Amino acid sequence: MGGDVVPVIAVRGVHKTYRRWRRPSERAVDGLDLEVDEGGVFGFLGPNGSGKTTTIRMLLGLVRADRGDLSVFDRPMPERLPEVIGQIGALVETPLFFPNFSGRLNLELLSDVAGLPRLRVDEALEQVGLADRARDRVKGYSLGMRQRLGIAAALLKRPQLLILDEPTNGLDPAGIREIRELIRSLGASGTTVFLSSHLLGEVEQVCDRVAILSHGRCVVTGSVADVLATRSTGELRVRVGDLAAAYDVLSAAGFRVARDGDTRLTVTAVAEPATVTATLAERGLYVSELTPVTVDLESVFLGLTQDEAADASAETTT
Amino acid sequence: MTLVRVELRRLLSRRAIRALWLVFVAIFLAALIGNYVHAGSEPLTARFVSDGGLGFGGAFAALAFIIGATAGGAEWAARTMEALLVWEPRRVRLMLAKVAALSLVIAVAAVVVQVMVGALARLAVAGRGSMADAGEHFWRTYTGNGATALALAVFAAIFGFTIASLTRNTGFALGAGFVYLAVIDRVLVLLPNWIDKFTLFNNVAAFLNHGADVNHGDPVTLSTLRAGITLSAYIAVLFALATTLFQRRDVT
Ligand SMILES: Nc1ncnc2c1ncn2[C@@H]1O[C@H](COP(=O)(O)OP(=O)(O)OP(=O)(O)O)[C@@H](O)[C@H]1O
Ligand SMILES: [Mg+2]
Numbered sequence: 001m002g003g004d005v006v007p008v009i010a011v012r013g014v015h016k017t018y019r020r021w022r023r024p025s026e027r028a029v030d031g032l033d034l035e036v037d038e039g040g041v042f043g044f045l046g047p048n049g050s051g052k053t054t055t056i057r058m059l060l061g062l063v064r065a066d067r068g069d070l071s072v073f074d075r076p077m078p079e080r081l082p083e084v085i086g087q088i089g090a091l092v093e094t095p096l097f098f099p100n101f102s103g104r105l106n107l108e109l110l111s112d113v114a115g116l117p118r119l120r121v122d123e124a125l126e127q128v129g130l131a132d133r134a135r136d137r138v139k140g141y142s143l144g145m146r147q148r149l150g151i152a153a154a155l156l157k158r159p160q161l162l163i164l165d166e167p168t169n170g171l172d173p174a175g176i177r178e179i180r181e182l183i184r185s186l187g188a189s190g191t192t193v194f195l196s197s198h199l200l201g202e203v204e205q206v207c208d209r210v211a212i213l214s215h216g217r218c219v220v221t222g223s224v225a226d227v228l229a230t231r232s233t234g235e236l237r238v239r240v241g242d243l244a245a246a247y248d249v250l251s252a253a254g255f256r257v258a259r260d261g262d263t264r265l266t267v268t269a270v271a272e273p274a275t276v277t278a279t280l281a282e283r284g285l286y287v288s289e290l291t292p293v294t295v296d297l298e299s300v301f302l303g304l305t306q307d308e309a310a311d312a313s314a315e316t317t318t
Numbered sequence: 319m320t321l322v323r324v325e326l327r328r329l330l331s332r333r334a335i336r337a338l339w340l341v342f343v344a345i346f347l348a349a350l351i352g353n354y355v356h357a358g359s360e361p362l363t364a365r366f367v368s369d370g371g372l373g374f375g376g377a378f379a380a381l382a383f384i385i386g387a388t389a390g391g392a393e394w395a396a397r398t399m400e401a402l403l404v405w406e407p408r409r410v411r412l413m414l415a416k417v418a419a420l421s422l423v424i425a426v427a428a429v430v431v432q433v434m435v436g437a438l439a440r441l442a443v444a445g446r447g448s449m450a451d452a453g454e455h456f457w458r459t460y461t462g463n464g465a466t467a468l469a470l471a472v473f474a475a476i477f478g479f480t481i482a483s484l485t486r487n488t489g490f491a492l493g494a495g496f497v498y499l500a501v502i503d504r505v506l507v508l509l510p511n512w513i514d515k516f517t518l519f520n521n522v523a524a525f526l527n528h529g530a531d532v533n534h535g536d537p538v539t540l541s542t543l544r545a546g547i548t549l550s551a552y553i554a555v556l557f558a559l560a561t562t563l564f565q566r567r568d569v570t
Contacts, residue, residue, distance in 0.1 A: 018568075061407050062400055063568040081407045090404045096397040100333050112324045113405040153401065 006074045008161055008192045009036035009059060014068030016054055016216075028054040030216035032068070036194060036209075041187035043203040043224075044196040045297075046213030047305050052196045053093055055213075056165050060090055072161065086114060089159030091167055095150020099139040103130060103149045106138060111156050124152040129178065143170035151179065162186060163194045168202065180206050204297040214305045228295050230304075236267045236276060239289035246285050253279045264289075321411060325419035334388050339427065342381045346374055346431060347438075354442050362447030367439040368459040375467035375526050378431060379474035382424045383495055386478030389420050391488025400569050413483070413561045417476060424475045428468035436460060469546070470525055476553050480560040518552070521545040 011034040018026040029051040036042045046052050057063035058070055061078030070077040073084045097106040107121045125131045128148040138146065147170045154162060164183070168176045176199070184206050187193045197203050203210065204224060211221035220227055237260060240246040246265060250257045255276065260266040267276055277287050329335055357366070393399045406412050443449055449456075482491035503519045514520055524545035 057568075057570060060404055062403060063570060064566070078407065085405070085407050088404070092400060092404070096401060098328075098332075098392070098396050098398060101331060105331060109324055109328055110401065110405050112320060112327070113402070115320055 005037060007035040008038050008073060009034065009194060010069075010071045010074075011035075011055065011059075012069045014055070014058065014070060015066045016051070016058060016063065017066055018054075028216055029058070029065070032213070032216060032218055034211055034218055034221065036192065038192055039187070039190050040208040041183055041193040041195055041206050043207035043210035044194060044213070045198075045200070045203060045210055045301060046196075050213040050305075051216040052213060053165055054216075056090070056092055056163055056194075056196065059163065060088070060092065062092070086157060087160040088163065089154040089157045089161070090163040090165075091150045091154040092163075092165050094169070095146055095153065097138045097146070097149060100137055102135050103138055103141065103145075103152075104134040106149065107134075107153055107156065110153055114157060116156060120156055120158075124155045127155055127182070128152045129175075144172060144175055147171055148175070151182075159191065161192045161194065165196045166198065167195070168197065168199060176202065200297045200301055210297070212301060212304055219304045220300075224297065227300055228297065230300065234268065234270045235293035236270050236273055237289070237291045237293060238265045238267055238276060238280075238287060239263055240265070240280060240285055240287050242285060245283070246280055249280060249283050249285060250276070255279075266293075319415065319418075321406060321415035322418045322422075325416050326422065329389060329419055329423050332388070332392065334392075335385055335423075338381060338385055338388075342378065342431075343434075345377060346435070349374065349377070350435065350438055350442075362443045364443070364449045364452035364456055366443055366447070367436055367449070368456055369463060374431065374435060375463075375470055376522070378428060378467060379470045379522070382428075382471040382475040383478040384492065385424065386420055386475035387482040387488050387491035387495070388478075389416065389475075390479035390482030391486065391491060394482075394486040395488060403569060409565050410561055413557075413564060417479060417557070420475050420479055421472050424471050425468055428471045429464070432464035432467065436464075466526060466542070470522065473549050473553055476557065480553070480556040483560040483564060484556070515540055515544075516548065518549075521548050525549060 011032050014029055014032045016027075016029040018028055020026070028049075032051065032055060034055070044052055044055075054063060058065050059072055059077060061081045064078070072081070072088065075081070075084050097103070101109075104121060104125065107124065108118065111118070111121050122131065125134045128151050130145060130148045130152060133141070133145060138149065141149065147167065151164070151167055154164060154167075167183075168179050171179060180202055183193050183195060187206070187208070195203070195207065207224055209221070209223050210227055211218050212227070213219065220230060238246070243259070243263070243265065247257055247259065250265070250267060255270070256268045258266045258268075270276060273290060273292060277290060280287055353366075354362075393402065402412070403409070440449075478491055478495065481494055482488050485491060485494075498518065503517050506513050506517045520540060522545070524540035525542055
């Protein structure tokens with residue numbers, strides 16, 4: 001993070017509680033800090049109800065924060081949103097359109113607001129594979145087709161900042177892959193994509209950086225590799241000819257070793273895998289397989305968000 | 319203005335609005351025929367033409383109220399307001415554009431209705447009666463009446479629009495309109511006499527009928543001008559309220 005590089009999205013100490021008439025108020029965002037730099041794909045993750053959509057709504061000036069500062073392209077939101085709205089494309093939750101209008105008319109009504117050429121509507125429809133159904137009424141669209149129309153709407157402006165809130169919701173596997181490729185290529189071409197999603201496999205494939213939310217707060221943020229490292233246990237699987245000898249050698253050398261079935265050992269808390277190989281080789285034991293046990297985003301996600309949940313319930317019980 | 323054009327297109331593409339328009343044309347034809355039949359065998363005069371439009375002023379205003387309410391509520395019913403705000407976040411502008419487009423549609427429709435009424439009534443007079451009494455004020459009366467009906471319709475449409483915007487619900491606006499006319503306005507009449515000058519019903523009547531006598535005990539005349547100002551003030555207050563709330567409230 002360079003000193004004078006201005007983040008595309010900056011959120012500082014933001015709180016938001018939904019106050020509802022005669023119902024308990026809902027604390028949606030609770031002291032959120034977040035920074036998204038220019039370019040690439042940023043994954044915005046968190047369990048249901050952790051405040052992702054609320055944050056996106058605040059960034060778009062739809063919902064007013066109770067406290068804290070939000071800025072997009074270095075403009076405070078929502079006051080100076082009109083200056084930059086032309087560079088922001090967004091899909092918030094389920095896309096909604098006039099059911100009795102055709103998909104095309106719905107998009108035209110939006111693109112005309114910004115004075116975009118009609119050609120853009122055709123291009124965007126083409127991009128999401130909806131061109132041949134564009135003249136049908138939205139009422140007759142399937143869930144995935146509505147979702148595609150929503151993505152098309154977000155793409156219309158060729159935005160510099162593309163905010164997508166669960167864009168692949170309801171898409172078929174082919175559709176999920178198409179959108180993944182689309183997001184990846186947009187991110188690579190300089191667009192900043194702010195992507196909220198529950199499909200962690202997708203996120204891991206496509207995102208450069210992520211932030212994980214829990215109870216309206218950011219529990220971890222950084223590059224995907226850094227975030228994975230926070231949970232990395234340094235666990236190795238080792239396959240070697242003489243299992244018993246290897247076990248003794250490694251234990252004696254101070255490694256934490258366990259047998260993993262009849263053919264493998266598991267070594268934990270290893271900082272540098274090469275030390276294991278070296279130790280064994282010194283005693284004439286040659287490793288036939290050495291696999292680091294990888295952590296994936298899902299386990300990090302579950303670990304972090306469940307810790308938080310446990311902490312929160314502990315707080316309430318004590 | 320592009321926003322107004324977009325809102326116009328949205329209004330004119332709405333099936334509900336097209337349907338309402340057809341319903342109104344049907345009602346208006348039925349009413350004209352009714353008037354004609356009601357006149358029995360008496361010869362018709364120029365007044366049948368010049369005042370014809372005014373008779374529909376009330377009905378047209380009611381229709382305009384409904385159109386206004388659906389224009390104000392549709393975006394909330396379809397929950398598309400959120401999407402629209404991502405394209406035009408200046409909410410006051412959006413409200414003004416929507417009201418301008420609505421007023422324009424209603425005004426054009428009012429002119430069309432007025433011309434249709436005039437032409438059909440004129441045909442009726444040609445068939446049975448004469449325009450002999452048409453006098454020099456005929457056109458002035460005819461256009462004046464038309465303008466009154468038009469203004470009332472625009473007022474009604476904005477009323478419907480603002481109430482639906484305030485409550486974010488078309489049905490509520492329609493219900494509120496009905497309850498007000500059916501109950502509250504009648505109750506207000508029972509209260510101290512000075513209130514009579516401020517009830518919606520009396521003001522609308524005064525506006526349409528070139529002044530009216532209100533106050534059951536000691537009649538006071540309510541002029542067209544005064545009624546117009548009162549109605550405008552009501553609308554301005556409601557619209558300001560609706561816009562302010564729209565500006566401040568969360569859209570989710
Ligand atoms: N319009 C609203 N009125 C009241 N409470 C709301 C509203 N919208 C969201 N909330 C509450 O705010 C909290 C955060 O909701 P939000 O939609 O931001 O979560 P999310 O992270 O997007 O969840 P999901 O993954 O399910 O989409 C939830 O507890 C929710 O109940
Ligand atoms: Mg959400």
